[in-house]
Amino acid sequence: MSKEDSPRMSRRDRRHRALKDAAIEIFFEHGYHAAKVSQIVKRVGVAQGTFYLYFEGKQQLFAELISDFLELFVSTVAEWEPEEIDSRRVLRQELTEVGLKLTEVLLDNKKVTAIFFRESQAVAPELNELIRHTYEMLLAMLTDFNRILYKRGLIADMNFRLLATMTVGMVERVIVERIVHDTLDEAEPQEIVDHLIMHYLAGTTDIVDETLS
Amino acid sequence: MSKEDSPRMSRRDRRHRALKDAAIEIFFEHGYHAAKVSQIVKRVGVAQGTFYLYFEGKQQLFAELISDFLELFVSTVAEWEPEEIDSRRVLRQELTEVGLKLTEVLLDNKKVTAIFFRESQAVAPELNELIRHTYEMLLAMLTDFNRILYKRGLIADMNFRLLATMTVGMVERVIVERIVHDTLDEAEPQEIVDHLIMHYLAGTTDIVDETLS
Amino acid sequence: MSKEDSPRMSRRDRRHRALKDAAIEIFFEHGYHAAKVSQIVKRVGVAQGTFYLYFEGKQQLFAELISDFLELFVSTVAEWEPEEIDSRRVLRQELTEVGLKLTEVLLDNKKVTAIFFRESQAVAPELNELIRHTYEMLLAMLTDFNRILYKRGLIADMNFRLLATMTVGMVERVIVERIVHDTLDEAEPQEIVDHLIMHYLAGTTDIVDETLS
Amino acid sequence: MSKEDSPRMSRRDRRHRALKDAAIEIFFEHGYHAAKVSQIVKRVGVAQGTFYLYFEGKQQLFAELISDFLELFVSTVAEWEPEEIDSRRVLRQELTEVGLKLTEVLLDNKKVTAIFFRESQAVAPELNELIRHTYEMLLAMLTDFNRILYKRGLIADMNFRLLATMTVGMVERVIVERIVHDTLDEAEPQEIVDHLIMHYLAGTTDIVDETLS
DNA sequence: CATGAATGAGATTTCATTCAT
């Protein structure tokens, strides 16, 4: 997902990148269906046919964009080491760190983020499958994580899958409002993350640790 | 949004309803862009031109569907009387009731629900505005509601808009998983609603009422 | 072509007349092809189907309008008695009379006149034939008339058909400018008619009569 | 308006020309409204979409045709040098020349001429404005010309605008009969032009020059 | 006579993709 136009990139890679960047702009401005390949190539300044030297087609380019986004998202939220989390305090620290990192990454990629949440599901069934698969993975991961937290006494017993689902929802909607619609902009990332964590960790019985922290 | 084909409906209303129902099927199966007006009219068994006696066009029909859905959603979640809520217990009762009602309503309208969450934002900018406007309204309402709960000592002090946003997110994702993707189906509506409420009401200090209930 | 809504007319005739009048308005405003039957019936306040009780269709109605107009035109210009014309002075008197009468009649029917000259030829081949036939008749009549004038020594020898053609052209263009486009409106009908006659009768050798008159 | 398929024309220009020529045929045969783009492309042997690489649409193509025609017409009749006309004889010479040139040009473009007079006004209001504007220009030019002739003692005093209008009418109708309907075909162009001039210059008092010539 | 809902043929136009240069 990195967009830097490093001189180390080959001519081919640079052009590939340029087309993707242009596509992001156009998709963001007009939406996938209203966006025309002709607009994308015009923005980059290459011929219509050139487009097909770099992508199989409009849809495949879109899929590539979404796939990049999912990878970026997953790699950002999935880089922690659960085994090190042994106290409520460490948990909060870790979650805060992930939350702030994610905020930063998504703010750096506002337009793809917007594209993803706005219409990634309305383009092609194949793409929906990829997205669905990623969600399943994320949910499974979070569910497992919740179970671990429970075993370590960090959260109460409950439906862990449900908790994972709700958590994903909270985060998604906050992203959409904050990153895509620019509401919630008076709230600091730290504040947002704190609220998310508080409601994620609701219903815990670990009163002691809570009062101590 | 009611779909019953009551004999009280005029001939015109019945046909209007039939076309909408067929459209829901087709949009659900193929998605907005792949759906053809010809498929819709064929399913109802009327001529192509008849469609345009009832709708200005494919897009306006879609907008009508989404508008209906939003109205249904809002009217379902917005029918409570905040003034009667004076205790944690009543609050839970009310929320549970709304949650169960919403579950029922959305299960009755699975396909429109799926259409809404899958691609309502990827059709037309005008429609996006309507949707956005509805979200703003919903968020404002919930924010106010949260503020009232706080004043009555039912929740802690916090960023009420943020809480509203997260709540909407939790609910949305749970809807999508449960109603649209048929995951979480081993969870009873009651369990789901309980979890949602628990995490919505997280961070409360009202320990007393809590232990009593 | 008479438009008066006399009480002597039967209900049927009144409605027929009303539809024609409405059609004239609509055709004038939008042109034949852009005019819709629905607009015509709406203006009269009858149902769509009623239209077809009075006319075979849109095209036949148009043809009726044009046919009426041609009849009106021909009957206006063709009512003289050539045998009585035995001097240049009488000729001028007769021509003046016809000219003024025609002006009056066409001013009373501005919109049909405009419709006729603007698009009567662009509707249907059958109609073109009728129009063509009328022109042929008119030209033949005028040609004969010219020949008679020549025999009586009122005009010089020349190509009488050509003279007839030019005369029709002069008159037509003057009509279009004066009646349809409202240019030439500072010129009195009398002046217009005088000019037409002068150039129609050009090349005459009848100097004597000329100087006497 | 030139139709020659010169090898100097670019590939693009040749195809543009070919499409226009085919369109002229089709419009001539069926009329604007009955003419189908599919017929035009079929005649040229290109794909349907190709048409839209060269024209914005059927209507714009028609407008281009009419615009070409008007330009051709105006450039043919407007190329004289009024200052050189100092005698009735020179005037006749000049008018004859223009008349013969126009006849030639229009005979070379019979079908567009027919299309123009048959239905150019029945296609689109925008086009009507262009046509009207051209007529106004032509009439103003002729009116000025008449005034000059009068000042030089070549024609009598009269309503010059009216004379211009009548002249345009004579010419038009003669064109329609001769070029479009193939009547008057036993008359030589020279004869036609002579008659037109005679009636155009009617009412002159310049007897001397007349008898001399 | 009157109604007006329903019909359905079919033309225009778009644009992703191809391929000869």
Place this chain on the structure above:
DNA sequence: GATGAATGAAATCTCATTCAT
């Protein structure tokens, strides 16, 4: 690799006309 002209499939929508009530 690059070009960009050409392709052509296919879907929307219109509106004169019909006909059952």
